[in-house]
Amino acid sequence: MTDDIRALSDQLAADPSSLAFLPLGEALRRRGQLDVAWKVATRGAERHPQRADAHDLVARIAIDRGDFARARAEWETVLSVAPGHAAAQKGLGFLRFQQGDLAGAAELLGAALAADPDDQSLATALGTVRAAMLDGDRGAHERETAIIAAPTGLPPEAAHDAQDARALFDEILADQPQTALLIDRDGYVVAGQYLTADGRDLGADLAAQLSGVSDEAARAVKYLGLGAWKQIVFESEAASLAMAPGGDGVLLVATPRSVPLGFVRRLLERCVMRARLWLETGE
């Protein structure tokens, strides 16, 4: 248990009605202690039902637990308590996107971006959603017009061309059974996919499980005075995994265990460059 968590736990134990459950639940979530985080957050939200940040915390933990229905309900509660809450709109926007409701996702992400224009992950996500929408039934001219006319003030260079973000790394990965995901700072998949043999995309699950490693790494290098972290590589029984900072989040590559680590590193570097180009130019 870290000193922060211990101190917050003590604070909450001394005064169960305090707001210490908010940083405590978030710290536990980031450490991957989801069951404990869940108890702390839900009890806090029960005590403080009018606090939007309490329901937002419950929603984010629910996402990490794979309980999307509960996450949706909590974010809807946030919006009923605090209309225009950017984080709730962002979360609901991602949920809509995952369900294939592109129009709903664009509306929510656009509103969130308007509330928080500095959030680069929102601009990226909104560009992806709009590109996916326009790719379906419009021509290039209409696409350009729509992007320029975007009501959120999104700069045209931030809106991506009609390229499916899920297929962003396909050219690099070729037909090999390997995966690359660009994950934002909240653990959401921005680009790439992780397809199972039966065609299901488990990218969101993978991102939720593994994005915490980079948080832990960032904390460790900070305290150890090693400068910024550049790369993480680790082997497991079934896969080799590699991560590097990408955008405002992390880029994750997973390959079968049989792939040499040197090749995994090279693959990661190429995917980072691809993601950077895509984030900067939309191409």
Add this chain to the structure above:
Amino acid sequence: MSSPFTGLLGQLIRHRGVSGCLVVGERDGMIVEANLQIGVNGNAFAALSSSLYRKARRSALAAGFGEAGFFELTAEAGRVCAVGRNDLVLIVIAEPTVNVGLIRVEMLKAMELFA
């Protein structure tokens, strides 16, 4: 007094670019044995590196990839390599220019001591 790990740590520290190596408890981050160059904060590296390794191991398990093996973190000013078994983690602290391939082979071989 020497432990089963003394020889292993003595071999690892002799590699060019290695500034410290430790055997640490994975759960508590406590040093079992260490061989460190002067100026390396062994306790901090032990606590944070074992925590990071534990996080990676649990994440890999949760994601369905099975048990973690070799782990390496590269930062601007150094590298941390780790490999673990049976609640013990072998950690090597090194400069960015270290020969990671050689270190990895030696660390994986050393896992026999942890069985």
